[in-house]
Amino acid sequence: MKNVKTLALAATAVAAMSGNAFAADRSDLHGSDYKWMQFNAMYSIGEKPENPASGDQHNYLEMEFGGRSGIFDLYGYVDVFNLANESSNHGDKNPGTGKSKLFMKFAPRVSIDALTGKDLSFGPVQEVYFSTLFNWDGLIGGDANGQNVGVNSTFWGVGADVNVPWLGKTGMNLYAYYDMNAKEWNGYQFSANWFKPFYFFDNKSFLSFQGYIDYQFGADATDDLYVPKTSNGGNIFFGLYWHSDRYALGYGLKGFKDVYLLEDKGGLVGLESTGWSHYLSATYKF
Template identity: 80%
Template structure:
């Protein structure tokens, strides 16, 4: 059972932040007693990712290095994506050569346990642990690239059937514009639900990122809305060393881009598909 628990923990692929830590309230004296870390490489293929140009669509491959863990008061999740490994120009999507976008994207989401920092058990009902939460998104471009930060509070919440689910409420700070602009609610989960005789298993995993309370802007090239986001539903098979999965992702005015508006008439609302093959370290 210990090996199985370690496997489930190391197979966490939450994408929006790590929710699968041992509560500081369960630790006895040594806040490093339950430290762990994990890393895996995911070969991914995306079909119809939003936003996309309706004239060309968007299909691309990418390699994702995904990592996470717990060390004392710090709970960490993150990944680095490298798009179109062969540099092929398959279409005019924004991840392809010549689009002017970055070949890289990075998400870095450290959370700091308030339970562990204060030495107090802040669990209450379904709330198991409370955090000061941060999130950073970068794409490597200066000026007009993605350079955003999120700051707020979070908790590990015991949700019926899903179990421990990470939830965070952030204020959004745009480092390019040097201004606060709205909020984001994020949640992620990892639920093993069927186990095979060889100890491999199927999991339902995914996340929600929803921005709201932002300033609308109809004067820019692509008009911005006050709210929008995305949700990911994944079905994955996991073994000790490998994983295979399919994900269905829904978008609604993602990145606050108004669907079909502006000179490019980008589609920022709709559904996309993701295929993945994983090797775990």
């Protein structure tokens, strides 16, 4: 992590793994540049949506990365599911389902402050961005023509780093959603993410409270016979993590409400899209 001199600054830089940006040094466009990458070994229990008959428990490896370079702020990750390709794996991540083993999130933002050379901060708002978000995976089944279809979700909007009491700098973004498969705009999404170190040990390791919210709204509800859609829904993640310079261990509790706008237990498929899940993770930082 470039220009990190103390553990407190290191904690701030690690905050980027939840999407937070390092505020630009406006006197030197690249004066606050940094980058980071880490590998997370993850295990998920009860992730939604899930088939109530089989549940959903699976392992996966996540490569997570991010940083700041001039006007650009970046966060992203690539997930590889069911590493051993076990057919006994619960849920839709076993090799017999034909589902993709990969999922990718890519979230670049452009600092409007850095782009214009002006300080646009006001009140608790520290920096303003043009924000984008892209979600991609492989196969999710076939369309009406029998062609395999993957997730191609894009989000476009504005964002800010906001100083929230106790949490500190919190990344917030408001997007309009454009479905690349359907070639149409369909609703909006509000996202927020935070990283709060709150207890430091004598060996300079620390505990953090970290998490995020993704909430979609204003979408078109549909009464599909198999998988009906709602007009709003989302998820929230609360994580408790121990961090050292090189390693991290954590537990996360994630709540879902009609996630991906799938109506809970709706239609003939009857997927559960509302409820709680648990995540265990072990991290190595590069």
